[in-house]
Amino acid sequence: MRISGLSERTGLPVATLKYYLREGLVPPGRATSPNQARYDDTHVERVRLIRALTEVGGLDLATVDRVLSSIDGPDVERLGVLGSAQRALLGAEFVEYDPATADEPPTSRARDWVTRRGWQVDLHDPVLDALDRAWDACEASLVGFDEGKLGVYADAAERIAQIDVESVPPDPHAAVRQVVLGTVLVDALLVALRRLAQQHVAVSRHGDG
Amino acid sequence: MRISGLSERTGLPVATLKYYLREGLVPPGRATSPNQARYDDTHVERVRLIRALTEVGGLDLATVDRVLSSIDGPDVERLGVLGSAQRALLGAEFVEYDPATADEPPTSRARDWVTRRGWQVDLHDPVLDALDRAWDACEASLVGFDEGKLGVYADAAERIAQIDVESVPPDPHAAVRQVVLGTVLVDALLVALRRLAQQHVAVSRHGDG
Structure with a gap:
């Protein structure tokens, strides 16, 4: 999925996900072009974990x-x-x-x-x-x-x-x-x-x- | 006691105590002159309570x-x-x-x-x-x-x-x-x-x- 799909699956804005990626909290996706990457279920799980640790x-x-x-x-x-x-x-x-x-x-x-x-x-x-x-x-x-x-x-x-x-x-x-x-x-x-x-x-x- | 005594008894700097007084977290002392006030054990207890709630x-x-x-x-x-x-x-x-x-x-x-x-x-x-x-x-x-x-x-x-x-x-x-x-x-x-x-x-x- 693209970063917009990751945003939909996790309920976090794209800007927040980009921040987590820049800070290394979420591992990079598989690059499909210089400006695009694909994410999978391991990314969804990682973002949910970050949400649980911060929000709960x-x-x-x-x-x-x-x-x-x-x-x-x-x-x-x-x-x-x-x-x-x-x-x-x-x-x-x-x-x-x-x-x-x-x-x-x-x-x-x-x-x-x-x-x-x-x-x-x-x-x-x-x-x-x-x-x-x-x-x-x-x-x-x-x-x-x-x-x-x-x-x-x-x-x-x-x-x-x-x-x-x-x-x-x-x-x-x-x-x-x-x-x-x-x-x-x-x-x-x-x-x-x-x-x-x-x-x-x-x-x-x-x-x- | 003066505010310096309150500072000694509670281990907090005078500047912090003045901030708590301004914010109303600690009740005012008994004024002895326009720029001085006296504090008692109720002030010591209140400041210790604030320390416990913030630090512990x-x-x-x-x-x-x-x-x-x-x-x-x-x-x-x-x-x-x-x-x-x-x-x-x-x-x-x-x-x-x-x-x-x-x-x-x-x-x-x-x-x-x-x-x-x-x-x-x-x-x-x-x-x-x-x-x-x-x-x-x-x-x-x-x-x-x-x-x-x-x-x-x-x-x-x-x-x-x-x-x-x-x-x-x-x-x-x-x-x-x-x-x-x-x-x-x-x-x-x-x-x-x-x-x-x-x-x-x-x-x-x-x-x-």
Whole structure:
């Protein structure tokens, strides 16, 4: 199909598609003349993926670029599928992090807590700093937030992670794709489900709409 | 304290604090001369809250403004605490929505699904459109995503919502504050916990780091 057909199939204006092509987010089509190219279903799928990541996942185009590179990249086995996928979402500086040459991990309340809980995670992971910040903010701002409540949230997160990890395919490239997209898209799904479940639980308990 | 003291206590530059004061995000101090004012602990708490909402919750200042207005506002009982708090996070257009005068709700797959599940939620709620979009995107992009998997995610969301709702204080103003902050800050907490739980579950299952 021509770029106008790609526009029809994906619902995005031709100008936006040309921008994605210039930025390398979408691979070039097969050139049929100096000014024309043909696109196929792989282009449709790629554009839909970019739409999902931006519109559902709320990612900016720079992050989409990193995510797509991690899906396409050849180096997925080196760092482990989950680590490389999660780092692609966090930022370029973490993609280069190599556990083999890293220093002693920093100490923090979140690191103590995951160790006590028995979670086998990389203590260098910057997600632990995000957990420290979120924990501090919850404790400072919310009535009755304590480590017990954090533990119940962590139980629910573990349940969610079991479903996440269950469906990861064995092939490393397919696995990275699944983990990256699952992380972004299921975050959006969980946010919506949590809002709805809150309404339902509040109505069931207090009987007010 | 002077504005320099407020800066020390909150870790934000004086220029940023002056911007928040001009924008009305922080209430004015008590004027001691035409060019000077005194601030107290309520100002420290407000600035820390803005930091938590922007830095931990990832909100932009326009959304922070809406969230703070919903915490401070007098109209919290009219729409119900959860609804008004959730709408403050979604956008100004939804704050004005009044269930009493609304038309028939639209139909969609997410609306059918919550009805079958027995969740008592407002079928006009735009969160259901967000759920439709996230569901479509997960189905199109993820291996093995189906309604069964959505159901297990929903079970986890219900568990989380029970903890959320348990600690909501009875006073409506305190309740809105708790729900709004809990929604934003616990979303950030859950994202971090899910990433860590994924690593732990993956390591436990496959034995690779």
